[in-house]
Amino acid sequence: MALNVRWQGWEVIRDASAGLSAPALLQGFFTEPPISEKDVLEAFQRVCAAYDGELMSTLRVYQGGRRPALEHALLSEPPNSCETLRSWQSRLAGDAPTGIFLNRAERWSEAIATLGASLNRGLSGDDPSNLFVVEAVLLIGNYGYSPFGIHVDQGATRVVHIPLTQAQKSLYTWPPGAFEGATGGSVPSFEPERLVPLADCHSYRSGDLFFLPASLFHIGHSPELSATLAFVLTPRVEPMPLDGAAAALENLAGANWQGSAAAQTLTVERLLVLAKDHRELVWSSSLGLSSSLEYEAEALLCDAEQAFTIVRPFQVFVRRSAGLTVYARGKSFSLLPGLSQRHVDDLCTFFAVLNTGENLTFQLARHVAPSIGTDALALIVSILQARHVLVFV
Known part of the structure; x- marks a missing residue:
């Protein structure tokens, strides 16, 4: 994400949409697209690098109807x-x-992940209990009316549309009563030309932002080649009590936790607590993103004077147990038994200072966490850099 891009505060969306309940077009919200064309193409390069000959459920290509042959072609080239x-x-x-x-x-x-997290945190008012589940969708093409027809998203789903190109794109919306009165029901319609005269039209291009609330029937229209980034916001569903239990046990006792005494002596009540704690720390550290990054950052070498800082708006969370478990951007890793209390305290101080957003160097970090050796500190920093938690500046 370009560091020089500026935008109005995310809370403006809530105000303009009557508390996320009405459509809102915010023209000139961004000074320039927050995601560049290069970012989009690099994302598809990474998708293609993961191609193993099988189609991906998250990728669809349409020419009239869905075209699996084109999906294979996209993934292989x-x-x-x-x-x-x-x-x-x-x-x-x-x-x-x-x-x-x-x-x-x-x-x-x-x-894209960082922008989505920033949006979610802004809309939540910095209250983790208000975070949505956020999924990012890229919509690219000159497909005319969307192949998905006029439809309504299920439940309380809301969508933030961010156009990334100058070509004008439109979204047509119908209140439920207007759509159902015109069609006799709520089944998606594939006759947009007949119904568009009854719709509200919202047109936008690069620099704008459009908020689509829940319950409106809608269809997109892209007659020219355009690219749009959509953030789909859905309320968090209460997880099952044992969701995350295996990961919590691995953090507690290592990859071979099944045979460990620590795991075998756990009560059910304690396991439920560990699983819940793990889920909440993953949730808070990811800021509600539906998926974690599938690739690591390129490893960079730096000297003792090289400064680094946390990637905003993320925070690092820690959980003390037999050692220390670190949660960052929806993933966790453990520094298992062998750490002294002083080591744990110093590492917690290091992460607390990192969370302030201040620049650190290895030399400064050694002062913050004096009991942590140079090699150990370099390893922790390299893990965080590879996982896009911090960047060198």
Whole structure:
């Protein structure tokens, strides 16, 4: 995500949409697209790198109907470093109207994941209990009306649309009564031309933001090649009591926890507490993102004077047990028994200072955590850098 991009506070969305209950078009919300064309193409390069010959449930390509052959072609021939979005789409699909839809795009782009987390934190008012589950979707193409027809999202789903290109795109919306009165029911309609005269039209382009509340029937229209990033916001569903139990046990007793005394002597009540604690720390550290990043950052070498800082808006959380479990961006790793109380205290201080957003160097970090050796500290920093938790500045 470009560091020089500026936007109005996310709370403006809540105000403009009457508390997230009405559609809102915020023109000029961004000074420039918060996600670049290069970010989008690099995300697809990572998707293609994971291709194993099988289609992905999160990727769909449409030309008229869904085209699995084009999905295979996309996955087997990634964008190259010289291509633009237009030349890549043209190479894949020619001149035919085509739609490319990638769900869970936050898995493949640190920039997209960070933007989604920032949005969610802003809308929550910094209250973890108000966080949504956030999924990022990339919608690319010149497909005309969306192949999904006029439909309504299920439940209390809300969507923030962020256009990334200058081509104008429109979203048509109908209140339930208007749509059902015109069609006789709530079944999706694939006759948008007949119903568009009854709709509210919201047109936007790069720099704008559109908020779609729950319960409105809608369809997108993209006659020219465009790219839009949509953040789908859904209320968190109460998890099952044992969700996360295996990961919590691994953090407690290591990868071979099944045969460990620590695991075998746990009561059911204690296991339920561990599982709940693990889920909540994963949730808080991810800021509600539906998926964690699937790739690591390129390893960078730095000297004792090289500064590093945490990637905002994320925070590192820790859980003390037999050792120390560290939670960052929805993932965890443990520093298992062998740590003294002083080691644990110093590491907690180090993470607390990191969470302030202040720049640190290895030299300063050694002062913050004097009991932690240089090699151990370098290892922890390298893990956090690889997992996109901190960056060198």
